[in-house]
Amino acid sequence: MSYPQLIFNLKNIKNNISEVKKMCDEKNIKIAGVTKGVFGDLKISKLFLDEGINQLASSRLNQLKKFKNKLNAQTLQLRIPMLSELDDILKYVDISLQSELEVLKALNKKASKKDLIHKVVLMVDLGDLREGFFNEKNLIDVARWVFKSSNLKLAGIGTNLGCYGAIKPTYENLKKLSDLATKIEKNITKKPLEIISGGATTSLPLVIDGNIPEKINHLRVGEGILLARDLCDFWGYPTKKLSKDTLSIKAEIIEIKEKPSHPVGEIFIDAFGNQPSYEDKGIRKRALLGLGKQDIGHHDKLIPKDKEIDIVGSSSDHLIIDVTKCKKDYKIGDILDFNLYYQAMLYSSMNPNIKKIYKINQ
Ligand SMILES: *Cc1c(COP(=O)(O)O)cnc(C)c1O
Numbered sequence: 001m002s003y004p005q006l007i008f009n010l011k012n013i014k015n016n017i018s019e020v021k022k023m024c025d026e027k028n029i030k031i032a033g034v035t036k037g038v039f040g041d042l043k044i045s046k047l048f049l050d051e052g053i054n055q056l057a058s059s060r061l062n063q064l065k066k067f068k069n070k071l072n073a074q075t076l077q078l079r080i081p082m083l084s085e086l087d088d089i090l091k092y093v094d095i096s097l098q099s100e101l102e103v104l105k106a107l108n109k110k111a112s113k114k115d116l117i118h119k120v121v122l123m124v125d126l127g128d129l130r131e132g133f134f135n136e137k138n139l140i141d142v143a144r145w146v147f148k149s150s151n152l153k154l155a156g157i158g159t160n161l162g163c164y165g166a167i168k169p170t171y172e173n174l175k176k177l178s179d180l181a182t183k184i185e186k187n188i189t190k191k192p193l194e195i196i197s198g199g200a201t202t203s204l205p206l207v208i209d210g211n212i213p214e215k216i217n218h219l220r221v222g223e224g225i226l227l228a229r230d231l232c233d234f235w236g237y238p239t240k241k242l243s244k245d246t247l248s249i250k251a252e253i254i255e256i257k258e259k260p261s262h263p264v265g266e267i268f269i270d271a272f273g274n275q276p277s278y279e280d281k282g283i284r285k286r287a288l289l290g291l292g293k294q295d296i297g298h299h300d301k302l303i304p305k306d307k308e309i310d311i312v313g314s315s316s317d318h319l320i321i322d323v324t325k326c327k328k329d330y331k332i333g334d335i336l337d338f339n340l341y342y343q344a345m346l347y348s349s350m351n352p353n354i355k356k357i358y359k360i361n362q
Helices: 011-026 042-050 061-070 083-092 101-114 138-149 171-189 201-208 342-349
Strands: 005-010 030-034 055-058 072-077 095-098 118-124 150-159 195-197 219-220 247-260 283-290 303-305 312-313 319-322 335-340 355-359
Touching: 005 011, 011 030, 011 355, 030 101, 042 055, 042 061, 055 061, 061 072, 061 083, 083 101, 095 101, 101 118, 101 138, 101 150, 118 138, 118 171, 138 150, 138 171, 150 171, 150 219, 171 195, 171 201, 201 219, 247 342, 319 335, 335 342
Parallel strands: 005 355, 030 055, 030 219, 055 072, 072 095, 095 118, 118 150, 150 195, 195 219
Antiparallel strands: 005 247, 247 283, 247 335, 283 319, 303 335, 312 319
């Protein structure tokens, strides 16, 4: 056995896919399974297909290419594309999110040369200030252009909230999206849009509360299935049917010593250019683990399964924990278990130093 390890609990992830799907099915909402948070892991992506979700989404083309080549899935590109990606988009992506006419024109030209039809979803910025049309007239004009284009199909419109501006999805802002969809259907397409995509995991509370505008028929869900942590821990939505024990990291203890909690000497600059401050709690029993920022991003994105452990800090390759309160008498070589928040999942799943283990039965 070598450590650290990233453990995927396939049964619990499968359970979460099925529960979120059930929740959304009741509201006639289709889900795109977003697996960019686990580096587009094929085993995890396939679980979505097994549960009847046939659309897989990622921000990264190399992951979408993998889905196209290895799985029988419809692919959705989440990050609006670079001009330099358009050839590959036509090869590996069925539907792309878009917000620039210049890109759409270039894509249409390439699609026409290859005699392909490519579906696009136009993104609307409802205030979060990442991608999307901010101006309604601009959106409508481009929607009309796409509708009339030779080789693009206007599949629908969508929005993204909560990622940059931390704007909360609400009935009100999603109603704006749904009204824009109505306008486009009435004035341009003369028939219902296939996709009206109301956001990501953070839109799930509206589904749970039965408060999502009726026209919203699509969500792109990653974290809410893969970890199911954020809604519960940050939004106050404990979703009892979802398992929070989906992914965990196992790491090995490499040193245990009694040391003061406050560094000795003049506190200057740490390995990442910050000047930290420390609480003086006297002498503590501390353990050092072979896991660091390079593996997980930041130590505050780890959740120890032993609740008596306090995470103290980390450097690139070391995690420092306080085990003074622990009932268990930890020894060198012991293996500790942590659940993860998004950043730790993102970093660890793409890390070649971390062995991935797929746990099937429990
Ligand atoms: C990452 C991403 C998602 C999925 O977000 P989760 O919070 O993991 O559900 C959805 N849409 C877009 C555009 C994204 O970039």
